[in-house]
Amino acid sequence: MRIHPEVADALTARRPVVALESAIISHGLPRPDNLRIAREIEAAVRSGGAVPATIAIVGGEPHIGLDDTSLQRIAESDTVVKVSVRDAAVLAARGGDGATTVASTAHFAAAAGITVLATGGLGGVHRGARDSWDESADLMTLSRTGVLVVCAGVKSILDVAATLERLETLNIAVIGYRTDWFPGFYLADSGHRVGWRVDTPEQAADVLRARRRLGTDGYGLVLANPIAAEDEMDRTLHDQVLAAGLAAAEASGVRGKDLTPFLLDFFHRETRGASVAANIALVLSNARLAAEVAVADAAGG
Template sequence: MMSMQVKLTDEVANALKNGKPVVALESTIISHGMPYPQNFEMALAVEGKVREHGAVPATIAIIDGELRAGLSVKEIEAFAKKGMQITKVSRRDIPVIVAQKKDGATTVASTMIIAELAGIKIFATGGIGGVHRGAETTMDISADLEELGQTNVAVICAGAKSILDIGLTLEYLETKGVPVLGYQTADLPAFYTRESGFKVDAKIDSATEMAAILKSKWQLGLKGGVVIANPVPEAYSLDFKEMEKVINNALTEMNQKGVKGKDSTPFLLGKVKELTAGKSLETNIQLVLNNAKVAAEIAVAMSK
């Protein structure tokens, strides 16, 4: 059901009204993912990839306190230029940003919320947040996991970010009843790498089968999202053991510098980029494009 609380572009509104496939995209990836103009170019390339595979892209953001599904090229560019000045918004931040009529860049959690309000079921991102390494003492657990437990949106991602404790992230998702499905893979990818040492709940070979599973879940009234893990294309995958070394070095430096809370993810991702001589950035771009393609294919299969 479409909500009056979300302002849609004409293209997104018409697609939803006519049962056409729509894919939600987050805006934190634009504002906080990389510098301008790379972030602007990537945002347009991701939207282009969704269109190329038969679906309508709906980039989600908050602009002047208004929840938005679908942005104009001009709005995407404004977001890309403002970059880190825009507040990163998760569930807890939405009411503040709306009431203060500010701009907000949506994370996985807040994109899921706005997508569901708009009536969009499929969302493509980079990687989901999860349980941080050392969370047994810090309690640093991403709001993405709570959202996946309660919001009916499927998230196509390259697994959980490799800086996380992936084993504990999977345990948490299991507790919340969230299926973790591998798209043409039995191995759970870890963002930059095609494997993590962990398995998915089930390997699903086609977009049609994936769409049937999503329909079954929600028709049965089983609340919550689904993680669809889609590995980065082989040509861009980084070496798993090498990445573990890089991440451990980044974690050591983070702890020495006393970086905590919401500053930890940007710090670690920046450090990983530095330690991999920028290779992780190219991998990041390619995995997002690949997720947009698969998300569009699943959205097309669902609309049929």
């Protein structure tokens, strides 16, 4: 791995670092705004007092922290592929460029010694998984990767109830941040309760330190941070677009890994950009919170 000097210095000095996925840059946000937003996400981490470490594979080599040239390459190149853990070795052997998902970001972050990761929405169990077995690799990876993922729940296009069941089965604890309800990505409340809650970054950091004492830090941890009320989508519009998007995907035969980008693009078009605005708002919020948790964890030793 190639660790950016600023990130390496922070890790050596035990200063707070937050890992950031890059798939949202290359595949989750529209061009040309994606590069600007990527820089804003890193700035949000800095505003919270931590060092950002955007992770990607560049020229076959995992990079923990990107300089601006590499960040621009990931944001603008048409040859960047979305890479999960299973794809990393093949892409590295071929010398390609890859934008990391939550799963691969968590893998490389843990290998570098980074404990806190910020993203938009966690992957999960897809609707109809009883027949398709379609489940994000994020879940299995987190079951054996000891990072805390700050997210706005799972994408609302997924089966939220089934995802929560899988998280429980895989020993991945879910904690609501200032909420007793699991967020619904574009919506603050998915309608499903969470079993645990913290109300400050310091309380979240206490959990991280308790995990280390108890030896349960080999498992991932989800800190579910709901989108702010002023930023969430209108629920009626959300439900209408989701139903129409699922029907369009079924009619077009879109399945597997192609389903999520299809539905996100459908949301973007049909909501006239409202979904993208919500996505940006929640990612920036998660980045700030992740930084505050990393700072509190570093301060506690």
